[in-house]
Amino acid sequence: DQQVKQNSPSLSVQEGRISILNCDYTNSMFDYFLWYKKYPAEGPTFLISISSIKDKNEDGRFTVFLNKSAKHLSLHIVPSQPGDSAVYFCAASARGTGNQFYFGTGTSLTVIP
Amino acid sequence: DAGVIQSPRHEVTEMGQEVTLRCKPISGHDYLFWYRQTMMRGLELLIYFNNNVPIDDSGMPEDRFSAKMPNASFSTLKIQPSEPRDSAVYFCASSMTDTEAFFGQGTRLTVV
Numbered sequence: 625d626q627q628v629k630q631n632s633p634s635l636s637v638q639e640g641r642i643s644i645l646n647c648d649y650t651n652s653m654f655d656y657f658l659w660y661k662k663y664p665a666e667g668p669t670f671l672i673s674i675s676s677i678k679d680k681n682e683d684g685r686f687t688v689f690l691n692k693s694a695k696h697l698s699l700h701i702v703p704s705q706p707g708d709s710a711v712y713f714c715a716a717s718a719r720g721t722g723n724q725f726y727f728g729t730g731t732s733l734t735v736i737p
Numbered sequence: 738d739a740g741v742i743q744s745p746r747h748e749v750t751e752m753g754q755e756v757t758l759r760c761k762p763i764s765g766h767d768y769l770f771w772y773r774q775t776m777m778r779g780l781e782l783l784i785y786f787n788n789n790v791p792i793d794d795s796g797m798p799e800d801r802f803s804a805k806m807p808n809a810s811f812s813t814l815k816i817q818p819s820e821p822r823d824s825a826v827y828f829c830a831s832s833m834t835d836t837e838a839f840f841g842q843g844t845r846l847t848v849v
Binding site for chain 1: 741768770776777779780781782785787792793828830834835837838839840843
C-alpha cells in the first residue's frame, strides 16, 4: 500500500510563474519529509526537507509547506525556470522507527520558456 | 567523496540468468537502501541495511531477490533467476542517521 502519494503525474507551468507540487501521506508516524528532483538517466538528488515540528521551510526559490492535520505537504517553486523541468519525488520517514524513506510515484514538471 | 557508486549502469540479460547489481555507499554512512523505480510504484524500497545488517526486507518482491552487505563499503542485489518483469531501474542510496539519503545513478536492468 502506497504510504506516500503524489496524485498528479505531470504539471506544466510557464517560466517565471509558480509551480506547486503536492503530496499526501497516510502514516501519522512520519516526522521527516523530503523532496527530491530527478533528471533522466540520473539518480534522485535531495532538494529540501522539513521536520514535523515546522510547517514551512524555505531555501531560495524552493519552499516546502507541511499541514500535519491534513497529512499534506507541498513544494512551491518561485519563479519557475526551464532548468527546473524534472521529476519531483516526495518522501517521508518515521525517524523513531528506523531510517527508511518512503517515496511517492513522482510528478513530472515541465517549465515552458 | 565520489558519492554513491553503482555498477553496472546498464545490464541486459536473458530470462533465467542471474543478475548482480553492485553498490558502494558514501564513506561514513551507516544506512544503505536498495530501491526499484517503476511507473506504477515510483521509488519502491526493496531492502535497507543499518551498519551492514539487513533491517527490513519486506519490500523484496520474491525469493528470487537477495541482498547482501558484507562490509561497510559494498553491497549487492542479486536476482536469480531473472524474469522480464524485473526490468526496471534499480537505485542504491546511503545516509547517516536522521539525514537525507544520497542516491547513486542507478542500474537500468533489461531482462529479455
